[in-house]
Amino acid sequence: LAPWPEAPHVHAGRDLEAGGTWLGVGANGRFAALTNIRDPHRPPGRKSRGDLVARFLTGEIPIDDYLADVVARSMEYGGFNLLVGNANELWHFNQRESKAVMLAPGVYGLSNAGLDTPWPKLLKAKAALNEVLDDPRPQALLALLSDAQTAPFTELPDTGVGLATETLLSSVFIASQSYGTRASTALIVQADGARHMVERSFGPFGGHLGEVEIRL
Structure with a gap:
């Protein structure tokens, strides 16, 4: 966990191979996290899933526009869950369901399957x-x-x-x-x-x- 040299407003870990991350925050108020979906029979995706979190934290486009882009490109990646939000809203996207949902206030759990499995x-x-x-x-x-x-x-x-x-x-x-x-x-x-x-x-x-x- 550290600031990124090329984007000091982002604080996150770093995938040293692909350059993305699995969880992080940005000084612009954003935060995001990602888990893989466990499926040993599915081939890996063409792109690194960590790029999804990195693009959200370094970008400034509205959350709904960002998620629309994720939906359109989701099959380029291996199975994943994505959480993105700020102090006012939190969204969840599950690649298997191919839809983004804004979460109501409450307690949720997310591992390597669907939300609240x-x-x-x-x-x-x-x-x-x-x-x-x-x-x-x-x-x-x-x-x-x-x-x-x-x-x-x-x-x-x-x-x-x-x-x-x-x-x-x-x-x-x-x-x-x-x-x-x-x-x-x-x-x-x-x-x-x-x-x-x-x-x-x-x-x-x-x-x-x-x-x-x-x-x-």
Whole structure:
């Protein structure tokens, strides 16, 4: 998490291969996040999904115009969910459904399927989020993202990756030698547009590498 040299108003991580990002904020009040849709049988897209977030954060076109362009180009990418918004509105786009929806105020959960798909870790995270909403401090949000408890076999979804991988992926925080949670980020957006962002980064087996805090 850092300002981008060519766009200092953008604070986000960076895909070193394709140059995009998965979550970030801009000084113009915008924020965006992206998750992939887990589907091992679908070939990868021609373009990097991180470009979708980068274009929103660096651009200034209205949200509805931006999303219309995303809808038109969505099949150029692998499966994805996209969240874009500001202090006044939040939109969700799911590539499989090919439509953008403005979300009403409430508590939502998003993993690697559709919005509010009732995977065990999503239900657990939403319940934990409800408990801290009265005083949503970054450290409390990061604490709920640190839950490494896997789900029982009987509750696992079947996304085509096999039982061992389904188990590994069933925890909120994923830790192993070669695959796992790379970063946990808490983003709080105030009604006046002020944003508070704290990110923790991790290495193999969930080893803590550092923490960055930004206020905009």
